[in-house]
Amino acid sequence: MNATSKPERNRLSAEDWELAALQLIAEQGVGALAVEALARRLGVTKGSFYWHFRTREALLQATLERWEQYGxxxxxxxxxxxxxxxxxxxxxxxxxxxxxxxxxxxxxxxxxxxxxxxxxxxxxxxxxxxxxxxxxxxxxxxxxxxxxxxxxxxxxxxxxxxxxxxxxxxxxxxxxxxxxxxxxxxxxxxxx
Amino acid sequence: MNATSKPERNRLSAEDWELAALQLIAEQGVGALAVEALARRLGVTKGSFYWHFRTREALLQATLERWEQYGxxxxxxxxxxxxxxxxxxxxxxxxxxxxxxxxxxxxxxxxxxxxxxxxxxxxxxxxxxxxxxxxxxxxxxxxxxxxxxxxxxxxxxxxxxxxxxxxxxxxxxxxxxxxxxxxxxxxxxxxx
DNA sequence: CGCAGTCCATACTCAGTCGTATGGTAAGTC
DNA sequence: GACTTACCATACGACTGAGTATGGACTGCG
Missing domain, CATH: 1.10.357 (Tetracycline Repressor; domain 2)
Structure with missing residues (x-):
């Protein structure tokens, strides 16, 4: 919670993608959860995403699990x-x-x-x-x-x-x- | 109500498309309302659809209006x-x-x-x-x-x-x- | 019979999006 | 200082679904 909050030039982790996905879902719904759109939001490209997750569904799954546990x-x-x-x-x-x-x-x-x-x-x-x-x-x-x-x-x-x-x-x-x-x-x- | 009920080899009207769209929405949701899928359901192709409606949104709009009035x-x-x-x-x-x-x-x-x-x-x-x-x-x-x-x-x-x-x-x-x-x-x- | 209007089929174009392949860069490690 | 690892960019292939262009078939009407 010290340096990964702001969307600066830091590297991203899978958790960052999940949190950003949850926020995007809250704002625009699950249908708006597109890989490239989320990458633009985070200031990177798809290349980063497909390093952390195998597929788009995998991100959604992980995001939902996170929400179910911590929510x-x-x-x-x-x-x-x-x-x-x-x-x-x-x-x-x-x-x-x-x-x-x-x-x-x-x-x-x-x-x-x-x-x-x-x-x-x-x-x-x-x-x-x-x-x-x-x-x-x-x-x-x-x-x-x-x-x-x-x-x-x-x-x-x-x-x-x-x-x-x-x-x-x-x-x-x-x-x-x-x-x-x-x-x-x-x-x-x-x-x- | 005499000959337009069954999906035989009859010609279609805009109303037929709207009713079919409403039924498809009831079954699979608004997201499943695709032009070609609905055309297959009615036994025709997209050519028919774009004669009756200018766009997909126009069909959805007309369908919703119909539902709001007769529902x-x-x-x-x-x-x-x-x-x-x-x-x-x-x-x-x-x-x-x-x-x-x-x-x-x-x-x-x-x-x-x-x-x-x-x-x-x-x-x-x-x-x-x-x-x-x-x-x-x-x-x-x-x-x-x-x-x-x-x-x-x-x-x-x-x-x-x-x-x-x-x-x-x-x-x-x-x-x-x-x-x-x-x-x-x-x-x-x-x-x- | 011929013509016009109605309805539909076929064959495209185009944009969006997922997923892949591959190369590049920065930070550690021996 | 070479080498590996983690992370990201770029370019591409493939598919899906909307919308267009155009021609054909059927019907009613003169």
Whole structure:
């Protein structure tokens, strides 16, 4: 983290390509992940790329794996430290609502679900998160069957919100409106 | 509707191309909408296509417009006939849950939100539906501010469900599980 | 019958992108 | 100081898919 941040005249590593690929995906989607375009972004040519990766798909695969591993567990592990189980879900909602960059990547990957490589990754990540929600709902007092469906509903609402207000830029919520929406979600989805 | 249904040796019209394009989008997404592939599907060559449309984008545009106009208003108009306003939302949920083909198209379009042509169409359709939900929630007794947020939450849950269980094929719900999920949605989102 | 308009086939051009082949340069290593 | 290794540039081949040019076939109409 000391000298490889800036795109100066440094040599590149495979990790640099993966990070740049993830950023490009967040900005323009998986479809825009072209080898030469990414090389131009990094100030080099294709020759560099094909030294680090065997193919374009290999880069995408490595990038997705990196995202799947490093993308989660910051929030989830913090939430589990909260003592009162009934306080975890509201706190989770509010913390997630204040993120930004992780949602960008996730939203970009949602738009790339026609690509066979991203489907299993998104399936694993989404089901893990849903399972986390399910246990949280159970700890909050919901019956097992209700907890499962409530977790599905909650995560579906999250995904749909990303598509509608993030990708689609639909209602263009103001900051206050967004906060009110989050509080409405909490009041509606979380058992009192 | 008498002789233009079957793909026999008939001549084609622009409408035939648009309908075939919509079906192909529903099956394989917008990215798979290629001129020659669609021509093979219809049993002709590109020469036919470029007589009816100036470009590939023109076909996509026309197809999206057709979908936007003819895609809705079947269910919505039927729902408005229900006398008791408090019965409309549960009935809407259950009817929508029993559809299939419209969801296919909508889900395919959700995956194509990186294409600039589909964004405004999806924005219009989605906001119209959300507004319909908002008035329904108001008629069901919710306060205006709550009705708006509840409508957003409901439609986001719908969109997210499509992505997760349709496109992603996530939990692979059985028929009974799906019905239970719908009833859980009704119990959670609709005021008693 | 002949002609014009409609619809389609064939054969191209052109641009974008993946992947390869090969040579070049800077930094270490003995 | 020669030699290896890591990284990159350049040039090329091949494929894919959009769009064009042009001619042929069928149909209705005078």
């Amino acid at each position: 989660e567990r910051e929030i989830i592990s913090q939430i589990e430290l909260i003592a009162d189980p009934r306080e975890r879900l509201p706190e989770l909602f509010r913390r997630v609502a204040h993120e930004l960059q992780p949602h960008r990547v996730y939203a970009a990957l949602l738009k790339a679900l026609d690509h066979p490589l991203v489907v299993p990754v998104m399936a694993r990540v989404s089901s893990r998160r849903t399972e986390f929600l399910e246990t949280a709902y159970r700890q909050a007092g919901l019956a097992p069957a209700d907890a499962l469906n409530r977790a599905r509903l909650t995560y579906a609402a999250y995904v749909g919100f990303l598509q509608l207000n993030f990708t689609l830029g639909l209602p263009r919520l103001s900051h206050d409106e967004f906060d009110a929406y989050v509080e409405h979600m909490i009041a509606t989805l979380i058992p009192a | 809705e208003r079947e269910i919505i108009s039927q729902i408005e006939l229900i006398a008791d306003p408090r019965e409309r939302l549960p009935e809407l949920f259950r009817r929508v849950a029993h559809e299939l083909q419209p969801h296919r198209v909508y889900a395919a379009l959700l995956k194509a939100l990186d294409h600039p042509l589909v964004v405004p169409v999806m924005a219009r359709v989605s906001s119209r539906r959300t507004e319909f939900l908002e008035t329904a929630y108001r008629q069901a007794g919710l306060a205006p501010a709550d009705a708006l947020n509840r409508a957003r939450l409901t439609y986001a849950a719908y969109v997210g469900f499509l992505q997760l269980n349709f496109t992603l094929g996530l939990p692979r719900l059985s028929h009974d599980e799906f019905d239970a999920y719908v009833e859980h949605m009704i119990a959670t989102l609709i005021p008693a």
